[in-house]
Amino acid sequence: MSVKVLYFAGLREAVGQSSEQLALPAQIGSVGQLHAHLVARGGAWQALATAKNLRIAVNQKIAAVDAPLKDGDEVAFFPPVTGG
Amino acid sequence: MSVKVLYFAGLREAVGQSSEQLALPAQIGSVGQLHAHLVARGGAWQALATAKNLRIAVNQKIAAVDAPLKDGDEVAFFPPVTGG
Amino acid sequence: MKISVQSEDFDVGAECAALTRGRTDIGAVASFVGLVRDSNDGAGVARMTLEHYPGMTEKSLAEIVEEARGRWDVMDATVIHRVGELRPGDNIVLVVVASAHRGDAFAACEFIMDYLKTRAPFWKKEKTPEGERWVDARESDDRAAEKWKG
Amino acid sequence: MKISVQSEDFDVGAECAALTRGRTDIGAVASFVGLVRDSNDGAGVARMTLEHYPGMTEKSLAEIVEEARGRWDVMDATVIHRVGELRPGDNIVLVVVASAHRGDAFAACEFIMDYLKTRAPFWKKEKTPEGERWVDARESDDRAAEKWKG
Numbered sequence: 001m002s003v004k005v006l007y008f009a010g011l012r013e014a015v016g017q018s019s020e021q022l023a024l025p026a027q028i029g030s031v032g033q034l035h036a037h038l039v040a041r042g043g044a045w046q047a048l049a050t051a052k053n054l055r056i057a058v059n060q061k062i063a064a065v066d067a068p069l070k071d072g073d074e075v076a077f078f079p080p081v082t083g084g
Numbered sequence: 085m086s087v088k089v090l091y092f093a094g095l096r097e098a099v100g101q102s103s104e105q106l107a108l109p110a111q112i113g114s115v116g117q118l119h120a121h122l123v124a125r126g127g128a129w130q131a132l133a134t135a136k137n138l139r140i141a142v143n144q145k146i147a148a149v150d151a152p153l154k155d156g157d158e159v160a161f162f163p164p165v166t167g168g
Numbered sequence: 169m170k171i172s173v174q175s176e177d178f179d180v181g182a183e184c185a186a187l188t189r190g191r192t193d194i195g196a197v198a199s200f201v202g203l204v205r206d207s208n209d210g211a212g213v214a215r216m217t218l219e220h221y222p223g224m225t226e227k228s229l230a231e232i233v234e235e236a237r238g239r240w241d242v243m244d245a246t247v248i249h250r251v252g253e254l255r256p257g258d259n260i261v262l263v264v265v266a267s268a269h270r271g272d273a274f275a276a277c278e279f280i281m282d283y284l285k286t287r288a289p290f291w292k293k294e295k296t297p298e299g300e301r302w303v304d305a306r307e308s309d310d311r312a313a314e315k316w317k318g
Numbered sequence: 319m320k321i322s323v324q325s326e327d328f329d330v331g332a333e334c335a336a337l338t339r340g341r342t343d344i345g346a347v348a349s350f351v352g353l354v355r356d357s358n359d360g361a362g363v364a365r366m367t368l369e370h371y372p373g374m375t376e377k378s379l380a381e382i383v384e385e386a387r388g389r390w391d392v393m394d395a396t397v398i399h400r401v402g403e404l405r406p407g408d409n410i411v412l413v414v415v416a417s418a419h420r421g422d423a424f425a426a427c428e429f430i431m432d433y434l435k436t437r438a439p440f441w442k443k444e445k446t447p448e449g450e451r452w453v454d455a456r457e458s459d460d461r462a463a464e465k466w467k468g
Contacts, residue, residue: 009369009441010452053455057439060374076371076439080455083368083399083440084270084352084411084431093219093291094302137305141289144224160221160289164305167218167249167290168202168261168281168420181331184351192356192406198427199349200420201334206342256342270350271462274428277348281420312421 001071003034008078011054014047024069031056032065034075053080085155087118092162095138098131108153115140116149118159137164169245171229173220175252178262187244187266194243198273199264200281206256208303211296218251218260221289225249232283236265239279240272247280249290279316286313319395321379323370325402328412337394337416344393348423349414350431356406358453361446368401368410371439375399382433386415389429390422397430399440429466436463 006019028037035056039049048054056063057076069075090103112121119140123133132138140147141160153159170186172178180201188194204216229247236242246264254260263280267273292303320336322328330351338344354366379397386392396414404410413430417423442453 006371008371008439009443012369057371057374060371060377062437076374078371078439079441079452081436081439082442082453082455083370083438084435090221092221092289093293096219141221141224144221144227146287160224162221162289163291163302165286165289166292166303166305167220167288168285179331180334180349181329184330188353188407192354194407195353195355197351197353199330199351200424201347201349202420203338203345203347204342205345205418257338268355270352270428270431274350274424274431278420278424281424 001069003069003072004074005034005038006074006076006078008076010079011047011051011077014051015044029068030065031058031063031067031069031075034069035065035077048077051077051079054078055080085153087153087156088158089118089122090158090160090162092160094163095131095135095161098135099128113152114149115142115147115151115153115159118153119149119161132161135161135163138162139164169230169233170247171226171233172248173222173225173229173251174248175250177250177259178248180262180264183246183248183262183264187246187264191243193268194266196267196270196273197264198267198270198277199262200277201259202261202281204254204256204258204260208294211294211298213256213294213296215295216254217293217295218249218254219291219293220249220251224289228288229284232280232287235283236276236279240276241267241269242272242276243267245276245280247284249284249288251290282309282312282316285309319380319383320397321376321383322398323372323375323379323401324398325400327400327409328398330412330414333396333398333412333414337396337414341393343418344416346417346420346423347414348417348420348427349412350427351409352411352431354404354406354408354410358444361444361448363406363444363446365445366404367443367445368399368404369441369443370399370401374439378438379434382430382437385433386426386429390426391417391419392422392426393417395426395430397434399434399438401440432459432462432466435459
């Protein structure tokens, strides 16, 4: 399946991109597995592993690491919010 | 001594006046004594006795019934406030 | 600090802007506007007359704001209360509080309103279909003011 | 209900007036404006850039307002949050809540701000004399949001 992955704020700067369309290997079915898959790229992607209080949203709703993924999902990684 | 007495809102309407300058008999030295003196007028002045939660201010500050009076004081009687 | 008792209407935006103009140390402005409602205690309200105690009113509002300043980080504040004849939908009262932080701005603004309701010498008279009546003080207002004690 | 994420400034007075226009059942309008301060965590702030997550931001703001509506008597509400580049003294966020009674207006307005601070996907980057830095989330904001739980 294919998902759209978004990065925001400090995490966007750390990984050097704001979004990517990603075709996932068959064994990746959850947010946590996607996260591990991205961290495994190494280099700048370590930022996803070291980020304090990483937040994850699936289809624009906050999601837990065990949330399942399906084709066409939009997955966002970002630091704790600081608006207002 | 002489004091200025003010009445507000429902109490003003009940006693039929908004203010009066009053020369007090020598034995009247406190807010409570002034209150009794006014109630003793009878008729409409009974409103001062029957008013629920009557508030009293001396020189524009909320005062208790035992507050002393001096010449030139401004004494106000009014019901609980309802602004805002 | 600005305290005003007036018959004219006020402009919320202008009063908020006046508090922050030329300053860059204010992070939070909380404001409250009270308006005349078309019904109260189950009766329709066609008109309202607000009486006050000139002199004491301004003093008591200033004291309430000073008490708020003593409790919270209040950088500046404005209180405007209208008197005279008002109609449903009209503004009655405005409280604006500027602070560095939002918690202080919210608390001070609500405190000023709660104390104003129970301490500032204003009285409302409503015109309803059954005639005119002086508004009774509410126990709920006393309770609101009590919560700031202690 | 009005939710807007925009780069343009807003007008507090106009937004408050829009909520009450043509209505006579609203007795209380509480509002909050958050502004850029010239210092934060001990450093001077010359400029701030606000990033957000388009789409999710609006949804999360609408959800927060809906949650407030479920808890208090909220007749109408407006939330406007600016994005892009801002300077000290600039407005960042506006929350306005209209209700029949002041307690509901104050509570709902503060609740929306506290939840916005911890849930809506906005991120601030500050320019200080030492360079640019992403603002860290505050524990005090988490505590402020926690107080509405349970």
